[in-house]
Amino acid sequence: MLSIVGIGPGGYDDMTVRAVNAIKNADVITGYKLYVDLVRDLTGGKEVFCTEMRGEVERCKKAAEFAISGKNVALISSGDAGIYGMAGLVLKILEDHPEVETEVIPGVSACQSGGAVLGAPLVHDFAVISLSNLLTPWSLIEKRLEAAASADFVIVLYNPGSHKRKDYLSRACDIMLRHKSPETVCGLVKNISRDGETSSITTLERLKSTPVDMLTTVFVGNSQTTVINGKMVTPRGYRI
Amino acid sequence: MLSIVGIGPGGYDDMTVRAVNAIKNADVITGYKLYVDLVRDLTGGKEVFCTEMRGEVERCKKAAEFAISGKNVALISSGDAGIYGMAGLVLKILEDHPEVETEVIPGVSACQSGGAVLGAPLVHDFAVISLSNLLTPWSLIEKRLEAAASADFVIVLYNPGSHKRKDYLSRACDIMLRHKSPETVCGLVKNISRDGETSSITTLERLKSTPVDMLTTVFVGNSQTTVINGKMVTPRGYRI
Numbered sequence: 285m286l287s288i289v290g291i292g293p294g295g296y297d298d299m300t301v302r303a304v305n306a307i308k309n310a311d312v313i314t315g316y317k318l319y320v321d322l323v324r325d326l327t328g329g330k331e332v333f334c335t336e337m338r339g340e341v342e343r344c345k346k347a348a349e350f351a352i353s354g355k356n357v358a359l360i361s362s363g364d365a366g367i368y369g370m371a372g373l374v375l376k377i378l379e380d381h382p383e384v385e386t387e388v389i390p391g392v393s394a395c396q397s398g399g400a401v402l403g404a405p406l407v408h409d410f411a412v413i414s415l416s417n418l419l420t421p422w423s424l425i426e427k428r429l430e431a432a433a434s435a436d437f438v439i440v441l442y443n444p445g446s447h448k449r450k451d452y453l454s455r456a457c458d459i460m461l462r463h464k465s466p467e468t469v470c471g472l473v474k475n476i477s478r479d480g481e482t483s484s485i486t487t488l489e490r491l492k493s494t495p496v497d498m499l500t501t502v503f504v505g506n507s508q509t510t511v512i513n514g515k516m517v518t519p520r521g522y523r524i
Numbered sequence: 525m526l527s528i529v530g531i532g533p534g535g536y537d538d539m540t541v542r543a544v545n546a547i548k549n550a551d552v553i554t555g556y557k558l559y560v561d562l563v564r565d566l567t568g569g570k571e572v573f574c575t576e577m578r579g580e581v582e583r584c585k586k587a588a589e590f591a592i593s594g595k596n597v598a599l600i601s602s603g604d605a606g607i608y609g610m611a612g613l614v615l616k617i618l619e620d621h622p623e624v625e626t627e628v629i630p631g632v633s634a635c636q637s638g639g640a641v642l643g644a645p646l647v648h649d650f651a652v653i654s655l656s657n658l659l660t661p662w663s664l665i666e667k668r669l670e671a672a673a674s675a676d677f678v679i680v681l682y683n684p685g686s687h688k689r690k691d692y693l694s695r696a697c698d699i700m701l702r703h704k705s706p707e708t709v710c711g712l713v714k715n716i717s718r719d720g721e722t723s724s725i726t727t728l729e730r731l732k733s734t735p736v737d738m739l740t741t742v743f744v745g746n747s748q749t750t751v752i753n754g755k756m757v758t759p760r761g762y763r764i
Binding site for chain 1: 530532536537538539540541542544545580581585604605606607608609611612613615616617618619622626627628629630631632633636637639640643644645646647648649650651652653654659660664665667668670671672674675676677752753755757758759760761762763764
């Protein structure tokens, strides 16, 4: 059995009971070292195979090998293993091994944990877009930003910037500003549920020049999103 | 303290540790009766205030009253309280009571639990759209469907149909078919994690005439989404 486990933002409390049990019941734990370290309390005495950043293919192949050999494997993904996570890659790697049983165990993704820190930004239709162009052409990312902004979606941006992509958020804001007001309520959360967690609420105009990194998740409201007692809130439409 | 608790699809195993503890530590539990019943094992001996369907405003106001009076309240939402959930409504109701401490506890939403049942449909950019026009004009829903389809998002449809809205999914498919191939891989999951859970994989063309109800979640792939060993998988772009 290969369990592809989303562990959420990192703390034990934000894991589902099913994720905790899958890790406890596994023979082998595989994952990105940083994330495996987050669940180290649960992995005591087990075989552990970690890789560093960018080692996605290597660790998924290794997890598949362990599972093919008959071991119970928990492949750890931060957030939700099915949202920009390892679930798709592992299922592809196991294409020629339909005999291996797999399960995807969902976890709390950054759009949820970050949203909860900010308030309730995702209470209406939303789009999730990664600004990383490592695996996706920038032209497609631009097209998605434009489409989502034009239809007044709340937009969540994953991987909004890095050392090499310092101006990507600014470019994304320019595209969204073609359709969204400069006063659109936006939020940022960094290091969600970890030491040094910070969050702030701003406007789309100011977001354009806000520095971000790979550990930041960005929320861009729709035209109805507002600030209530310091929280970012998108209304659903109820009359009270 | 008012905890707005997402309990996930319904089973204890799919709740986060934080959600379990918030319910255990609350003085009062409020929520839609069906969802409160799902966590009945955790609510023993506590005060419980339930309303029936459509009682959202009433139960959120009641939860706010309890919190204003100094009680620890857990307001239960199925899935994630921040995704089409009660979080926004409660924060609005408490607008004039900034002294009441609130926390949103994320849970596994249907796009995640349903996605995990199907495989890994959400591994790339996606849009979440509710087809319910109770609180949203249908023209805006159409606009969002068109925009998301035109930019090749994976699309998740919540509330795809009901007795009164039998043809909404069909109409939504017509809009998406303007931009997406009739062969686009689609998936349906009904009664996620509950008795009678069923799932199926189909095409966008066939989805158009597939009956659905309020307990069904619908997934429409992007142009790269494929079927691997019976699972719906959207690739991220890794080379293996």
